[in-house]
Amino acid sequence: MYKLQIIDKDETNPTTMRDAIIENNNNNAPPSPSPSPPPPQALLERLKDYGQESVFALWDELFPEERDLLVNDLEAVDLPRMDRIIRCSLRSQGSWLRLPVAAIEPVPEGSVSTVEERTPEERERWWKMGLKAISDAKLAVLLLSGGQGTRLGSSDPKGCFNIGLPSGKSLFQLQAERILCVQRLAAQAANEGSGGSVSIHWYIMTSPFTDEATRRFFESHKYFGLEAEQVTFFQQGTIPCVSKDGRFIMETRSKLAKAPDGNGGVYTALKYSKLLEDMASRGIKYVDCYGVDNALVRVADPTFLGYFIDKGVAAAAKVVRKAYPQEKVGVFVRRGKGGPLTVVEYSELDQSLASAINQQSGRLRFCWSNVCLHMFTVDFLNQVANGLENDSIYHLAEKKIPSIHGHTMGLKLEQFIFDAFPYAPSTALFEVLREEEFAPVKNANGSNFDTPDSAKLLVLRLHSRWVVAAGGFLTHSVPLYATGVEVSPLCSYAGENLEAICRGRTFHAPCEITF
Structure with missing residues (x-):
């Protein structure tokens, strides 16, 4: 039906009948x-x-x-x-693997640094190595932030979301302040004063749907204390949606249906925006890459960086142990006899393999979950960008696509961040504890898992343990398991240096502990 408007000759800026017809034709x-x-x-x-x-x-x-x-x-x-x-x-068929069962092997034990095997001396050595590399400006941070908070009930970029901590800080602010803290620690380790001379460059990948709002959010919050010059925004690409026989789908009569090319689109985006060249010109050697929706992410972790440098590998990933066989997480595997490490999505792993037990260790044979916490060399990122472009293999997701015929079933084409690993000549895995470094924020409160409330509690409980370990005391008006205290990232990165603030003091939960 046409929407017609009677236009009075004295009206100003009217909507013409022609405009109305064009709008309806679209x-x-x-x-x-x-x-x-x-x-x-x-x-x-x-x-x-x-x-x-x-x-x-x-x-x-x-x-x-x-x-x-x-x-x-x-x-x-x-x-x-x-x-x-x-x-x-x-x-x-959009998959990197699709391999027979016999072609998938567990990750070799020597490729993983487990929590129980790491000695205090190793942790201290890696921490110092990482801080040294950071003070030498060899590390950049790469944030994957192309998604909106739709499942959280928000149209804003996910990083703008406030999970309900006492401070009311957004995910973006928590991450920015962790960068500020690491800069200060690196400067102190290098005897360079308060930290002003150490700068970690932050590359933030947005999407066409989040770019403008993300930039405005950072500007309105004065970059959360960072210098505007150390933050670079760039957009991931979009790619046409296609029918099952590979034909372009039309969203309107004059517009192709398109969708973001996945978080793995970061490699192509870095190449075509010439940001890999920008990194090289800055003397950056290593890139810490992570997703925005992890409230406990240790951005620019000196220990992980030191481990990565010590191992001399092209790629590394933090991993957590799979909680149970049917957990919906991708796991690292070895691709064939002596082949590279890569990630198999839970939907692609045969159930018999998902449940298989290592008789010696007693844990799942395929237990190392990918949680999107990666470290790469800049040289390797160049290699990946070229390799993915040459191979041109995207994952296919069958979805309802908005089209001129209403919502129609079609295919979205995506690449994933872990598509890099098959190209790596060497990969190392670094185990971390879920309760210390992985608090995903994916679903709205009221869902069964990965909600703002569940992430908030993980943060509060971890920080409460830090305070008690530093000699502080907690009181609370609700059960302790349902609350806790928040330690500002500006005070402590991973629980260090809290004694002067906490020893002998009592804090009433929930509250924020800051300077």
Whole structure:
């Protein structure tokens, strides 16, 4: 049905009947009967070469403005690249693995630094090595922040979310203050004063849906105490959605249906935005990469960095032990006899393997869960960006896609951050404890797991243990298991240096402990 407006000659800035008709045509209204010139011949021929000429099916029904929008949208698509991606991904069914059971092996024990095996001397040595590299400006931090908080009931970027801590700090603020704390620790270790001379560059990947809001959030909060010059925002790409036979899906009569290319799109985005060159020009050698939705993430962890440098590997990951066989997490495996380490999603791991027990250790044979806490060399990131582009294999997700025919079943094409690992000549895994470093924020309160409330409690309980270990005391008006105290990242990164603040003092939970 057309929406018509009676226009009075004295009205200013009216919505014209033509505007109303165009708006409704973009929402599947009856087509315009006006004649039209043919589509641009060169573009049509290119589309025919790749079997995508159906995008012009409604060309004769479009208004001139719509034709311009459609042509501009199509001209922006790298058709040879898209055709290669579609063909390679459909042929591989969108999976890196799809390997028979016999081709998947457990991670070799020597590839993992377990919590119980690490000595205090090793931890101290790695901590100092990491701080030294940070003070020498060799580390950058890379944040994957392309997602909105839709499942949390928010249209804002996830990093803007306040999980309900006593301080009311957002995830972005918690992470920024951990960077500030590490800078101070690195400066002190290098005898360089208060920390002003040590700077960790923070690269933040947004998406077209979160970029503007993320930038505004940082600007309005004055970058949470960081210098604006040490924060670089860049966008991940989008990629056309396709039907099961590889045809482009039209979202409207003049626009392709597109979706973000997954958190693994970071590699391509870094390459085409020339940020890998930017890192090299800054003298950066190592990159700490993580996802935004972890309230306990230890950003720029000196111990993990020192371990990574000590091992001399191209890639490393923090891992936690799988809680139970059916837990919906990806796990690290070895791909074939003596092959590289990579990640198998829980849906791709045979149930017999998921439940298999290592008779010597008593734990699951495939127990090392990927929690998106990675360390890479800059040289390796260059290698991955080129390798992924050459191989052009994307994971396929069957979804309902908004289209001119309503929501229709189609395919979104994505790459994942862990797609890098098959390219690594050497990978090391570093076990961490869930209760210390992994508090995911994925689902709204009221869900069974990974909610703001569950993450908040993990933070409060960990920080309460820090306070007690530093000689402090807690009182509380509700059961202690349901509350606790929050230690500002500006006071302590991982529980260190709290004695002067906490010893002999009593804190009433819930509260924030700060300077």
